Amino acid sequence: xxxxxxxxxxxxxxxxxxxxxxxxxxxxxxxxxxxxxxxxxxxxxxxxxxxxxxxxxxxxxxxxxxxxxxxxxxxxxxxxxxxxxxxxxxxxxxxxxxxxxxxxxxxxxxxxxxxxxxxxxxxxxxxxxxxxxxxxxxxxxxxxxxxxxxxxxxxxxxxxxxxxx
Amino acid sequence: xxxxxxxxxxxxxxxxxxxxxxxxxxxxxxxxxxxxxxxxxxxxxxxxxxxxxxxxxxxxxxxxxxxxxxxxxxxxxxxxxxxxxxxxxxxxxxxxxxxxxxxxxxxxxxxxxxxxxxxxxxxxxxxxxxxxxxxxxxxxxxxxxxxxxxxxxxxxxxxxxxxxxxxxxxxxxxxxx
Numbered sequence: 001x002x003x004x005x006x007x008x009x010x011x012x013x014x015x016x017x018x019x020x021x022x023x024x025x026x027x028x029x030x031x032x033x034x035x036x037x038x039x040x041x042x043x044x045x046x047x048x049x050x051x052x053x054x055x056x057x058x059x060x061x062x063x064x065x066x067x068x069x070x071x072x073x074x075x076x077x078x079x080x081x082x083x084x085x086x087x088x089x090x091x092x093x094x095x096x097x098x099x100x101x102x103x104x105x106x107x108x109x110x111x112x113x114x115x116x117x118x119x120x121x122x123x124x125x126x127x128x129x130x131x132x133x134x135x136x137x138x139x140x141x142x143x144x145x146x147x148x149x150x151x152x153x154x155x156x157x158x159x160x161x162x163x164x165x
Numbered sequence: 166x167x168x169x170x171x172x173x174x175x176x177x178x179x180x181x182x183x184x185x186x187x188x189x190x191x192x193x194x195x196x197x198x199x200x201x202x203x204x205x206x207x208x209x210x211x212x213x214x215x216x217x218x219x220x221x222x223x224x225x226x227x228x229x230x231x232x233x234x235x236x237x238x239x240x241x242x243x244x245x246x247x248x249x250x251x252x253x254x255x256x257x258x259x260x261x262x263x264x265x266x267x268x269x270x271x272x273x274x275x276x277x278x279x280x281x282x283x284x285x286x287x288x289x290x291x292x293x294x295x296x297x298x299x300x301x302x303x304x305x306x307x308x309x310x311x312x313x314x315x316x317x318x319x320x321x322x323x324x325x326x327x328x329x330x331x332x333x334x335x336x337x338x339x340x341x342x
Contacts, residue, residue: 102323114326121330133258135330
């Protein structure tokens with residue numbers, strides 16, 4: 001691991017936070033009972049996004065901006081699909097932070113990443129995700145074609161959403 | 166006895182059962198085997214691995230203590246077995262990975278001594294017993310984050326952070342149960 005790996009992992013985690021901020025906006029819009037929980041989650045991700053951007057800047061990097069819009073990995077039409085998206089986002093984010101724990105060169109960044117990994121795991125459970133033994137390390141949806149968080153949208157890969165059950 | 170160790174799940178599970186009784190001895194034997202196996206603890210840096218022996222041992226002891234608490238809780242409240250079985254299974258996975266991931270020191274304690282199941286004070290009320298387990302999980306999660314910061318190996322640090330994340334989710338799940 002070197003400074004370049006560290007910056008790459010930090011930027012990837014930041015991109016994940018950008019995606020979560022977008023995604024929780026969508027999640028919140030489909031929740032009536034848990035709207036407050038979604039609003040708190042949204043704020044938590046905004047805070048972490050800003051903290052991580054500051055850490056990247058402090059390390060001499062230029063934090064990447066968010067994408068103008070994101071493609072959802074699955075259509076969100078109701079409370080159930082909204083919760084499912086939240087679980088997927090936190091699962092994916094946990095993997096990014098596990099990578100950052102390993103790549104961090106400073107104790108400060110490693111601690112930030114470890115706490116963020118813990119937070120993602122707890123949040124995942126709050127949205128109904130079954131606990132796993134190694135959050136972020138096993139069953140990570142990082143293989144191509146199984147993106148679990150909103151991905152920056154390009155016009156060519158827009159698909160027709162499946163109709164809700 | 167540990168020659169011919171393979172990576173099949175059955176063997177790993179069986180070995181784990183042995184580990185509960187004779188962990189330090191077996192850990193040393195596995196460490197010898199691990200030299201030319203895939204280094205899961207830290208990529209490349211032998212020195213880092215050596216420096217992490219104490220941290221690893223602390224995490225292993227904590228996992229054994231948690232498993233002991235779960236065992237004691239289940240002895241006192243057999244009705245919780247369905248609820249708690251997945252939790253103990255995940256801790257068994259933690260212990261498995263921590264033990265296999267690198268060397269462990271010789272311990273001053275009797276290596277054949279089991280991880281004191283049944284010695285923990287378990288509240289007579291089932292809800293209070295669950296709350297006590299949740300509290301222990303929460304404390305373990307905090308300790309693993311601290312261990313993560315103390316670890317030298319980057320891969321090992323990630324494993325410790327992940328264990329902490331699992332335990333924090335355990336605590337939250339048990340608190341809301």
